Amino acid sequence: MLNKNNGFTFSFHFGTDDLGKYVFTFITLFIILILIYSNSFYGDWHFDDYANIVDNKYIQMKSFSWPEIKHCIYGIEHTRPSRPLSFLSFALNYKLGGMDVFGFHVFNLIIHYLSAVFLFLFVYNTLKLPRLKDQYENIAYPVALLATFFWALNPVWVTSITYVVQRMASMAGLFYIMSMYFYLKGRTSSHISGQPASAILFFILCITSGLAAVLSKENAAMLPVSILLFDLFLIQGFTKENIIKYIKISSLPVLLILIIGFIYTGGFSNALGGYEIRDFSMTQRLLTEPSVMLFYLSLLFYPAGSRLTLLYDIEVSRSLLHPWTTIPSILLILFIIGFAFYIARKRPLLSFCIIFYFLNHIIEGSIFSLELIYEHRNYLPSMLLFVPCAEFIIYAIDYLSYKKTMQFIAALAITLILFGEGDITFSRNKTVSDDLLLWLDNIDKSPKLSRPHTNAGRVYYINNEEDKAYQEYQKAMTLNNFGSEEAFAIQESNLGLLYFKKTQDDPALDYFRKSSKIIPEYSQNYIHIAKIKLRQNKIKEAKQLIGDKLNKYPDSSELLELYSFILLKDGRIFDARYFAKKSLAKNPDSLFALEIMAETCRLKDNNACAIYYWKSIQLLAPQNAYANLALIELHGKIKDTKMLNQEIRFLFYLQGSLKLNEYIQKLNRDEKLNIYVPKIENYSFIAARCDYIN
Numbered sequence: 001m002l003n004k005n006n007g008f009t010f011s012f013h014f015g016t017d018d019l020g021k022y023v024f025t026f027i028t029l030f031i032i033l034i035l036i037y038s039n040s041f042y043g044d045w046h047f048d049d050y051a052n053i054v055d056n057k058y059i060q061m062k063s064f065s066w067p068e069i070k071h072c073i074y075g076i077e078h079t080r081p082s083r084p085l086s087f088l089s090f091a092l093n094y095k096l097g098g099m100d101v102f103g104f105h106v107f108n109l110i111i112h113y114l115s116a117v118f119l120f121l122f123v124y125n126t127l128k129l130p131r132l133k134d135q136y137e138n139i140a141y142p143v144a145l146l147a148t149f150f151w152a153l154n155p156v157w158v159t160s161i162t163y164v165v166q167r168m169a170s171m172a173g174l175f176y177i178m179s180m181y182f183y184l185k186g187r188t189s190s191h192i193s194g195q196p197a198s199a200i201l202f203f204i205l206c207i208t209s210g211l212a213a214v215l216s217k218e219n220a221a222m223l224p225v226s227i228l229l230f231d232l233f234l235i236q237g238f239t240k241e242n243i244i245k246y247i248k249i250s251s252l253p254v255l256l257i258l259i260i261g262f263i264y265t266g267g268f269s270n271a272l273g274g275y276e277i278r279d280f281s282m283t284q285r286l287l288t289e290p291s292v293m294l295f296y297l298s299l300l301f302y303p304a305g306s307r308l309t310l311l312y313d314i315e316v317s318r319s320l321l322h323p324w325t326t327i328p329s330i331l332l333i334l335f336i337i338g339f340a341f342y343i344a345r346k347r348p349l350l351s352f353c354i355i356f357y358f359l360n361h362i363i364e365g366s367i368f369s370l371e372l373i374y375e376h377r378n379y380l381p382s383m384l385l386f387v388p389c390a391e392f393i394i395y396a397i398d399y400l401s402y403k404k405t406m407q408f409i410a411a412l413a414i415t416l417i418l419f420g421e422g423d424i425t426f427s428r429n430k431t432v433s434d435d436l437l438l439w440l441d442n443i444d445k446s447p448k449l450s451r452p453h454t455n456a457g458r459v460y461y462i463n464n465e466e467d468k469a470y471q472e473y474q475k476a477m478t479l480n481n482f483g484s485e486e487a488f489a490i491q492e493s494n495l496g497l498l499y500f501k502k503t504q505d506d507p508a509l510d511y512f513r514k515s516s517k518i519i520p521e522y523s524q525n526y527i528h529i530a531k532i533k534l535r536q537n538k539i540k541e542a543k544q545l546i547g548d549k550l551n552k553y554p555d556s557s558e559l560l561e562l563y564s565f566i567l568l569k570d571g572r573i574f575d576a577r578y579f580a581k582k583s584l585a586k587n588p589d590s591l592f593a594l595e596i597m598a599e600t601c602r603l604k605d606n607n608a609c610a611i612y613y614w615k616s617i618q619l620l621a622p623q624n625a626y627a628n629l630a631l632i633e634l635h636g637k638i639k640d641t642k643m644l645n646q647e648i649r650f651l652f653y654l655q656g657s658l659k660l661n662e663y664i665q666k667l668n669r670d671e672k673l674n675i676y677v678p679k680i681e682n683y684s685f686i687a688a689r690c691d692y693i694n
Contacts, residue, residue: 021124021141029116029152033109036153036422036429040162041105043433047310047455048165051076052090054099057557057587059091071555071586085215086168104164112161115174116152119383120144122181129188129234132349139394146390146414151383153421155303158428159310160376172220173380175213182206183227187235219363219380224253226356233352238344274369277485277518280316282367287317289365290329292373293358299375300382305424306445310438312373313446313481333358349391353384371483435459450476451483454491461498470498489518493525503670505532523549527562535672539570557583561592565675573600589620595675598630602676607634625654625667629678636685648686660686 045054053059058071072091075082089107097103124144127136136143160166186202206227213220228250236242275282292314299307317326340354360381364370393414400406431441439456446452457472473495482488496511509532516525526549533542543566550559564579580596587593598613611634617627628650635644655663664678671677 021145022121025120025145025148026117029120029148030113032149032422033113033116033152036425037105037109037112037161039426040109040158040429040433041102043101043105043162043429044435044438045101046163046165046432046435046438049163052087052165053104056087056090059087059094060587060589061091061095062588064095083168083215083217085212086171086217089167089171101164104167105162108161108164108167108170111167111170111174112152112157115170115177115383116148118174118177118181119151120148122177122184123147123384123387125181125184125188126234126349129184131234131237136349136391139391139398142394143387143390146393147384147386149418150386150389150421153418153425154300154382155305155308155421155424155428156299156375156378156382158308158425158432159374160379162429162432163310163376166376166379168217169219169376169379172213172217173383175209175216176220176223176226176380177383179206179209179213179223180227180230182209183230187231219360219377221257222360222362224250224257225359229352229355229359233344233348233355238348238351272367272369278369279483279485280372282369284316284318285369285372286366287320287326287330288314288372289361290333291315291317291325293333293361293365294329295373296361296375296378296382300378300385303421303424305428308375308428309442309445310375310432311442311446311449311451313449314373316372350388353387356384357381448479448481449483450479450481450491451487453479454482454487454494458494461494461501466498466501473498485518489515489522492518493522496525496528500528500532503535505535508532523553523556523558527558530562530566531673534566534569535670537672539566542566543570555586557586557590560586561590561596564593564596568596568599568675569672573603576600591617591621591624592675594620595626598627599675602630602634607638610634611638623654626674626676626678628654629664629667629683630676632686633678633682636682651686 052075056076058074058076061068061072069088069091072087073081073084075084075087090104093104093107124140126132127140127143157170160170182202182205186199186206189196189199189202210220210223213223228246232238232242232246236246272282278285280288295312295314315323317323320327336354337358340351344351358381361377364377393410397407397410400410431437436456436459439452439459442449442452443456453472453476457469457476460466460469460472473491476482476491477495480488482491492511492515496508496515499505499508499511509529512525512529512532516522516529519525526545530542530546533539533545543563546559546563546566550556550563553559560579560583564576564583567573567579568576576596577600580593580600583590583593584597594613594617598610598617601607601609601613611631614627614630614634617624618631621627628647632644632647632651635647651660658666660683661680664680664683667678668674
């Protein structure tokens, strides 16, 4: 027990050696994280999950061939490699378990667990550095343990873990802290233990991990600066001579990083562009971000469930005086950073932890035209934020050592805080795991925002609750607070889809056209405009529209599929097969392209070929009604009684209580958009065979 006799310091050791401490920490972390995230493993897809994972055919790899890997690592825009390691991890998930969301969630939790493990290793070994050893050696383990648990259990990370696509943020965080840990080990191996071979290995691991961090998400580009400041503050010492030396050393690497960033982004115009679709300017973003930073800090230290949501309604600073909090926020941030540098010599650890937080917010919190606020942006910057807190708590317990009761109360308070964090995380997961609950919760917490209504409407639309979808879409339009023109255009496209589904083509066309003027690259608008043209028998107009888009986006599977369908409707069977084959080369499991191939075979009276393709479709989609009816027609033509009877039995199952003519009418409700159009007269023989079949 801590007392006056030992000077209120930790004179005993936590465990017999480092191995015992590591084992206890890693096992305890694993068990607790499994428990608090156990209700998230079957959570729904959300928001950006659809564009980046669910609807991204490029991650649906069938093999680890270079062409498939290359398609995967180019992200969704396919102009240059984009977060290649993150997209490759999604592809690996797909390769192992398809689109089963369970595997994606498990992978995300493993990443978070490893991040916590390396965070502990980094903090624990940092506290034993020569410049810190005298002050922290006795309390290195409890400080590292407590800081790691405070960070790992924080409810703010639910949107970095349960929200699958934000694996990008957590992967960057994992490799970032790994790189810093390996750098620390390399420096201590070379300068303390005199093991140059070990040092070289650690530095190689440092560089490899650093590259992996940047290839996971661009905000990890601040890693060299973090390592430089870590070395300056905690290894060499924050002196005038060292500062000058480090400035000289860092000049060339910093210039190299800027050049690489310039090339990667395609120049300053691309890097700094995008504000034309935002409802704020670069200046307004720079004025707003200090308030956002302070709000982040409040969330991290007071992560109550009632304060957490996905999309926040943050007031944009239109000037220094509006809102009034703009100037105080800027001054407070400057004061905190200035204070950190002021105490750098006497309290280098506290100073570095503060600077680390703000430094790693620079990319996502400065000039780039990103959205203003997201919780997951704190995943990496906050990794060292709880170290000073843990230090203060341990010293407080140390100081209270003369009163056992007070120490017990302090220990109980820490336990309750950690338990509370875990409980809030578990509860938050219940909400975030369900797509509809997530958006209804977001509507409740940010009632003036449009996009939560847009996304709630999308969930209703997917579940065929069209009236509820329409109500949410209308609320979104009435509020007219989308945050960007692009989000507004997506809402217009959503309304177009709703009217398209109701076969109300005129309003649908109007919304698709208005949406396409704002986001001309959004292919869904053109695809549905072309489908409306097909409904109206304007095949040439549809062909012209999609042909033009295909010339611009030749690798788009959706455009290839639709163009082959338009050619089929135009009677150009050979050309339809050609484009369907091109689509299948990109995605062998494309049901649409397989149906085109099957129908072109049927129209050419190549029954065996048609049966092959329809059977392929049944393997991928066993309850495909069109495959079932097409096979009945084809087996009837070739008089394959056994297979015909099998398909007829399956037809009785699929049609349920509907009469055959009602069932076929239902399938032909949008006949002009059907690849295969079943005709009732082709199945008139079925009634005569019923008794025989049964």
